[in-house]
Amino acid sequence: MANSASPEDNIVSISNLSFSRGPRKIFDAVSLEIQRGKVTAIMGPSGTGKTTLLKLIGGQLAPDRGQIHVDGQNVHRLKPRELYELRKRMGMLFQSGALLTDMSVYDNVAFPMREHTHLPESMIRTLVLMKLHAVGLRGARHLMPNELSGGMARRVALARAIALDPLMIMYDEPFTGQDPISKGALVHLIKSLNTTLGLTSIIVSHDVQETAAIADYIYVLSGGKIIGQGTPQELQQSDSEWVQQFMHGDADGPVHFHYSAPDYLDDLLASK
Amino acid sequence: MFQFLQNLGKATRSSFAKLGRASFFLSHTLTGISDVVPRPNLLIKQVYSVGVLSFLIITISGLFVGMVLGLQGFNILSDFGAEESLGVMVAASLVRELGPVVSALLFAGRAGSALTAEIGLMKATEQLSGMEMMAVDPIKRIISPRFLAGFLSMPLLAALFSAIGIMGGHLVGVGMLGVDDGAFWAQMQASIDFQEDIINGVLKSVVFGFVVSWIALFEGYDAIPTSEGVSRATTRTVVNSAFSVLALDFILTALMFGDI
Numbered sequence: 001m002a003n004s005a006s007p008e009d010n011i012v013s014i015s016n017l018s019f020s021r022g023p024r025k026i027f028d029a030v031s032l033e034i035q036r037g038k039v040t041a042i043m044g045p046s047g048t049g050k051t052t053l054l055k056l057i058g059g060q061l062a063p064d065r066g067q068i069h070v071d072g073q074n075v076h077r078l079k080p081r082e083l084y085e086l087r088k089r090m091g092m093l094f095q096s097g098a099l100l101t102d103m104s105v106y107d108n109v110a111f112p113m114r115e116h117t118h119l120p121e122s123m124i125r126t127l128v129l130m131k132l133h134a135v136g137l138r139g140a141r142h143l144m145p146n147e148l149s150g151g152m153a154r155r156v157a158l159a160r161a162i163a164l165d166p167l168m169i170m171y172d173e174p175f176t177g178q179d180p181i182s183k184g185a186l187v188h189l190i191k192s193l194n195t196t197l198g199l200t201s202i203i204v205s206h207d208v209q210e211t212a213a214i215a216d217y218i219y220v221l222s223g224g225k226i227i228g229q230g231t232p233q234e235l236q237q238s239d240s241e242w243v244q245q246f247m248h249g250d251a252d253g254p255v256h257f258h259y260s261a262p263d264y265l266d267d268l269l270a271s272k
Numbered sequence: 273m274f275q276f277l278q279n280l281g282k283a284t285r286s287s288f289a290k291l292g293r294a295s296f297f298l299s300h301t302l303t304g305i306s307d308v309v310p311r312p313n314l315l316i317k318q319v320y321s322v323g324v325l326s327f328l329i330i331t332i333s334g335l336f337v338g339m340v341l342g343l344q345g346f347n348i349l350s351d352f353g354a355e356e357s358l359g360v361m362v363a364a365s366l367v368r369e370l371g372p373v374v375s376a377l378l379f380a381g382r383a384g385s386a387l388t389a390e391i392g393l394m395k396a397t398e399q400l401s402g403m404e405m406m407a408v409d410p411i412k413r414i415i416s417p418r419f420l421a422g423f424l425s426m427p428l429l430a431a432l433f434s435a436i437g438i439m440g441g442h443l444v445g446v447g448m449l450g451v452d453d454g455a456f457w458a459q460m461q462a463s464i465d466f467q468e469d470i471i472n473g474v475l476k477s478v479v480f481g482f483v484v485s486w487i488a489l490f491e492g493y494d495a496i497p498t499s500e501g502v503s504r505a506t507t508r509t510v511v512n513s514a515f516s517v518l519a520l521d522f523i524l525t526a527l528m529f530g531d532i
């Protein structure tokens with residue numbers, strides 16, 4: 001991507017983003033940049049709107065205020081047709097995999113190619129086998145999604161996400177609910193795909209260890225704001241108590257273990 | 273009292289909002305049909321699951337409804353010594369009313385609920401969202417072929433229902449109760465009018481097919497993506513379809529046959 005027409009080094013740039021769901025403010029004037037060719041992680045506890053952020057970047061949700069530029073285009077100013085063109089250059093890996101359950105692994109990976117290209121079946125076959133080989137599941141091509149383990153489903157979804165050779169991939173909680181071996185495989189895959197395919201990766205996650213192992217840069221989100229950013233090493237040494245609690249997984253700290261509630265004793269002794 | 277008015281207002285507002293979403297959804301679905309035409313495979317698969325798989329329930333129900341009509345009709349007509357008119361009675365009631373209406377109700381229960389559950393679960397498992405992110409419009413790719421399949425299948429299923437029903441009536445009337453075979457068919461031929469009876473009946477089933485497919489697909493697409501949400505949406509599909517079919521049947525009958 002070095003010879004890209006735009007001198008801009010950031011593939012995604014978000015400025016002043018605000019978004020609320022009902023009365024709840026999910027983002028409050030968030031700005032962040034995602035560099036081309038890098039693995040950028042967006043971390044934070046569950047419920048901070050990390051997935052919402054990916055949906056905003058993908059144009060599935062519209063912000064209340066602020067702008068999101070992807071590859072130089074303002075996502076929310078695009079006409080539907082232009083937005084769909086842009087999405088062909090974004091891959092997204094959903095937490096659930098989001099495989100089409102009525103199609104085999106092979107057809108799932110072939111799906112974007114069949115929808116968007118007029119390639120002959122023989123070439124699609126070659127491409128599908130290459131993509132499946134890259135995630136180590138060439139042998140599983142005849143299986144149906146319900147015959148796959150969680151880790152395998154996510155790898156098939158990854159093969160499908162790279163089917164159209166996108167510029168960037170967004171990973172939504174790629175490590176959640178995976179056994180250690182699958183986690184290891186995904187960590188390895190995300191890193192190696194990013195280098196070999198010249199992608200840009202955005203990982204949304206709360207698995208500190210796995211993410212820190214592969215991310216070039218990390219943003220930590222909480223309460224609708226960015227409360228920390230830097231390389232994994234910088235964050236480990238951050239002097240923010242909150243970032244420390246998150247990175248080390250302490251049960252109590254600036255984020256309390258208890259959901260806000262009236263005094264315990266009063267609550268127990270109170271009559272209905 | 274104030275609370276009541278407030279709730280009433282809220283309910284009215286939300287049902288108008290829903291109507292708006294449903295209309296937008298319908299226009300999007302209809303424009304998507306042009307994309308289905310060059311890809312007949314998508315349609316054929318859906319016609320199979322929506323239409324062909326409804327064959328059995330439509331056939332069996334049609335047979336029994338026709339047999340009951342034969343029995344009841346014979347009892348009443350024989351009081352007036354008009355058993356020969358049994359064929360007309362059975363055919364007219366089936367072609368004009370029972371064929372389109374009962375098959376639409378069965379269709380809503382068999383195919384409509386399945387469509388809602390399928391679309392609702394696709395939404396819940398992020399398949400629709402995933403498609404959007406793959407730059408594939410889920411309405412055009414998933415909804416439009418199903419809509420077209422439902423719309424095309426319904427009149428055919430209604431026609432099948434009526435045909436089987438007439439055979440059921442024949443089986444009971446001629447086979448068991450001894451109505452004259454020739455009179456059964458001849459009177460039917462003489463009295464059933466192509467324009468008045470058959471075309472109007474087909475028109476009804478076209479309208480019902482449109483409405484039931486629309487309701488079923490919209491409820492699935494609009495479902496809250498949880499197990500409870502999908503189950504509620506499925507219930508709503510059956511209830512709303514049944515209600516719409518019966519209400520529309522009255523309106524259409526009044527327009528077609530009534531002198532109101």
